Amino acid sequence: MRFERHIIEDELVEAYSGELMKKGNDYVKRIKNSKKKEYAEKYFKYIMAGRKGEEPEHELSPMGAQAVRMNLDELFESINEAPIAAAGWTEKSVSKFGKTIGKDPKEKGFFDACVARMEGRMGDKTKGFCASLKDTAYGSPMWRGKGKTKKEVQSDIKKKKFE
Numbered sequence: 001m002r003f004e005r006h007i008i009e010d011e012l013v014e015a016y017s018g019e020l021m022k023k024g025n026d027y028v029k030r031i032k033n034s035k036k037k038e039y040a041e042k043y044f045k046y047i048m049a050g051r052k053g054e055e056p057e058h059e060l061s062p063m064g065a066q067a068v069r070m071n072l073d074e075l076f077e078s079i080n081e082a083p084i085a086a087a088g089w090t091e092k093s094v095s096k097f098g099k100t101i102g103k104d105p106k107e108k109g110f111f112d113a114c115v116a117r118m119e120g121r122m123g124d125k126t127k128g129f130c131a132s133l134k135d136t137a138y139g140s141p142m143w144r145g146k147g148k149t150k151k152e153v154q155s156d157i158k159k160k161k162f163e
Contacts (some may be wrong), residue, residue, distance in 0.1 A: 023075055026139030035059050040068045047072060051124060096136045
């Protein structure tokens with residue numbers, strides 16, 4: 001069981017990281033200005049390393065550097081919130097992952113357990129990632145919201161299901 005648990009976690013991180021790498025590389029390749037491109041490459045590596053240490057230096061105007069940071073941050077945030085189902089995750093595979101952390105994805109406490117398990121590997125993107133797993137389990141992002149009762153969650157989910 002322990003061996004299987006690590007395989008699932010590794011596959012999960014690999015799928016997530018692969019999508020980030022592709023989108024980030026595509027953005028960097030589109031940049032024409034050489035100094036801007038150089039900074040984008042450095043900032044992209046900084047993000048992929050979990051934003052550890054100091055932000056990379058640049059020779060751009062403050063607005064030029066800000067544009068690069070905003071574009072990459074926005075790109076990563078949109079991927080972070082995208083449903084995992086788009087990367088091949090199904091309710092069944094998310095449920096199987098839930099068993100490895102001891103909580104069903106629809107059970108209270110799954111989100112916190114997922115964050116605790118994945119934070120060391122995913123850094124500041126962990127919360128969005130775990131929320132996306134729950135989105136896939138429910139088939140909708142409408143489970144979100146503090147203080148919702150089970151009945152409210154079910155009612156909200158019925159209103160907006162993924163297609």
